[in-house]
Amino acid sequence: NAGVTQTPKFQVLKTGQSMTLQCAQDMNHNSMYWYRQDPGMGLRLIYYSASEGTTDKGEVPNGYNVSRLNKREFSLRLESAAPSQTSVYFCASSEAVIDTDTQYFGPGTRLTVL
């Protein structure tokens, strides 16, 4: 089992460019999440998907869109990247959206927007 995988691992964008971060899990989990981690801020929830076919905004959704493509895959899209979106992005999954469930994280994508 690979667990949660993310691509790419690193990315550099120019302001205004778009890109999609990919995430997949092979644990048959229902719920998936996108977080960003910035120095001194802790992880912050961008979007989550409680189950296949549903997505909801988290704490910091502005500037992002998501797609739950199927049960395994949950992508995060930046339509017009801004320097403020320079961050480390983590995808996570859990059995259910009940917060007591363990969340399993992917290895992260380090994004720099120039």
Next chain:
Amino acid sequence: RKEVEQDPGPFNVPEGATVAFNCTYSNSASQSFFWYRQDCRKEPKLLMSVYSSGNEDGRFTAQLNRASQYISLLIRDSKLSDSATYLCVVNYPFNFGNEKLTFGTGTRLTIIP
């Protein structure tokens, strides 16, 4: 007040020593509490959940104090491999009954040989 507050450290502790971290949370309605571990430039991983009665997993002990709204993590007989950042995580209600996990900024621990 931040939802979850931790002392960022760093804590530099000799191998074999005992070290303890505290974390305070602001929402008295929070029901679920966790400690996650994050190694440098890696993803967070669950270390342990924190139960009302307190719980122990080997050298690690977690405690919850609801009255004072803090949780603690005690590491005994610390090992070099314990060097990491420890994230305090608390559930937090938002958006019409939805809940989310709120992550502290982490406490950095370095075990010195």
